[in-house]
Amino acid sequence: MNNRIILFAHTLLLTGLLLSCGQSKKAESDENTATTTEQPETAQSPDLPEPSESSKHFSNVIGWKDGQMPKAPDGFVVTEYARDLKNPRRTYVLPNGDVLVVESQTEKKGVVKKVVAAVSGQAKAGAVGESANRITLLRDANKDGKPEIRETFLADLNQPFGVVLIGNTLYVANTDGVLKFPYQPGQTKITAKGTPILPLPAGGYNNHWTRNLLANADGSKIYVSVGSGSNVGENGMEHEVKRAAILEINPDGSGERIYASGLRNPVGMDWAPGTNTLWTAVNERDELGDELVPDYITSVKEGAFYGWPYSYFGQNEDPRRKGERPDLVKKAIVPDVAVGSHTASLGLAFYDKTAFPEKYRNGAFVGQHGSWNRSAFSGYKVLFVPFQNGKPSGKPEDFLTGFIANDKDVFGRPVGLSVLPDGSLLVADDAGNRIWRVSATR
Template identity: 65%
Template sequence: MILFRDTNGDGKYDLRTIFLGKLNQPYGILVLGDWFYVANTDGLWRYPYKTGQTEITAKGTKILDLPAGGYNNHWTRNLIAGKDGKKILISVGSGSNVAEHGLNNEIRRANILEINPDGSGERIYASGLRNPVGTDWEPKTGKLFTVVNERDKLGDGLVPDYLTGVQEGGFYGWPYAYFGQHEDPSVKQKNPEMVKKTLVPDLALGSHTASLGLAFYTGNKFPQQYRGGAFIAQHGSWNSSKLVGYKVLYAPFANGKPTGELQDFLTGFVADLEKGEVYGRPVDVAVLKDGSILVSDDSANKIWRVSAK
């Protein structure tokens, strides 16, 4: 079963069962026009598609190669259509923690890429994003937001994952700096000019939380306090002496920006904090047309539905 963005422009999701052939670590999926897109870790494929199809028999075409392999499962390739439907944005994480294998290993990585729907015209939409995964358009301003997994091995308190509005052409620090112009002392390749160019993210989400999924709530069924803000799925991280993450957060917004608050929305995934045991690990969040939300959980192998009475 797979989940994909509807094409009617309401920013919500439909659930469909689609059967495809053998894929290579697929993550991002998108319906745009008469095409069904699947982002494997090593390339973007598209298949002819008509609304309502439950099986795709036509042969897919690989329209774009993507860099694959690398550090600690930075394999996800998320997809989102441009606001006007004329472009596709692809999130590509870094191939290392802090470019310890050299910058040649990071070509086209730690970026959000932009392409035409046929795979042509690639350009970097924003860079210095160590591992951007969830992306969504803020409903009032139409600005792109993303959640980013930051670097490891600097201790439990550093570096915070973050939610941020994405400035087109902006640079967000990786690998030279983190959370603004804080130079990373562990990075071998120094670049003071790029440190100076680093933009400050909008909202810290806690260090090593592995914040992955992002969805703005565009429904009207939840209480008013949950409308217009962002749900964020935190998968939880290995690089911490204690369990952090393992929940879904809600970040309220006002005037198109996060207010700075964070609220626990869906918890209970931690079974035993002392033993480090968990029941599940949230990955992605999506809003359904009925106003409920879905949360995928790749540890329990479930999709959870949360609705309001």
């Protein structure tokens, strides 16, 4: 058995080297016609190219040295809020200011999957081992920007991600279902067993195991994001039931319905300030070339279809599903804001405080976890999208950068975002095992 595994690993390694050589030759031939070697520009209405050859370029996470940190614009300061966490992917701020940090990660189970992750380079791009499956509570009692209390708040979960509090009930979304727990303000640990209220299809393509939660203003509805189980439905659409969608339920789990569909991997969700409009950040499909398909943030219309897997960015038909569902392609809605191809845009938080300068108020921050299906890195930063009157009012711009060390290595990977009561912004860096705090200096 061991010899067979070694032979399989060698075969994969040889295949990867051959592909790499082919991609290098293509990069050389394209060099004279390429307009830039920098990360792709972001735009609200991009001009989309034709599909082209796909590349793979996994990052190697080298971590942060003491005193080293990401870079924010002038007028802001970045500090370390917490460290030595295990893949902190999501943060949630309770009404009393306590911060819940969801620690969970991709799990590669089985010898074959582990070998593939190691040979391809995926294992070095982020945590793929045993998930911590816990939620840690951080409390900054004296409000100095550095928590003094750190406790395991909930344990023995199953790849958790989404958290939302309604009254005295805390909801947690595992990869396979939503649970509810009793909660009392100020408590630092929940020992009660969770009550399941909604089963969900488990796991997913790459990191599509995350299930996010968001409640409406009066707590009468909960929205549940579920990513696709595949890249482009290649395993059959019968395996995509209740996936690539945002679901709506009542707080007891009843009344389940699909609120919107065709959203390949909707992760971040938030309400645009001053409106009743739900927005989401969507991680789009792979293997159509460096510049396809743009990830995006979009307002989510009730009952709408956003294209996956049959079309992308509106009615651009995916050649791999050509002619299959022209009726759905015709219905596909164009997203609001493109934020770059293969950026893995997963985090979303609207800025609803006043501590930041005026230009940032009511705008959206987007956590870009970073690319693997592109010849040069894209993402690995936090973007800002300006809004006015509940609608985008300008192009996305860099806000938190400095995660990329060189064309091979990255220090960390930003993902989940939260705004603290004091108006500072928390950024979960899962690969760096840190939480960063960005505050305004004037």
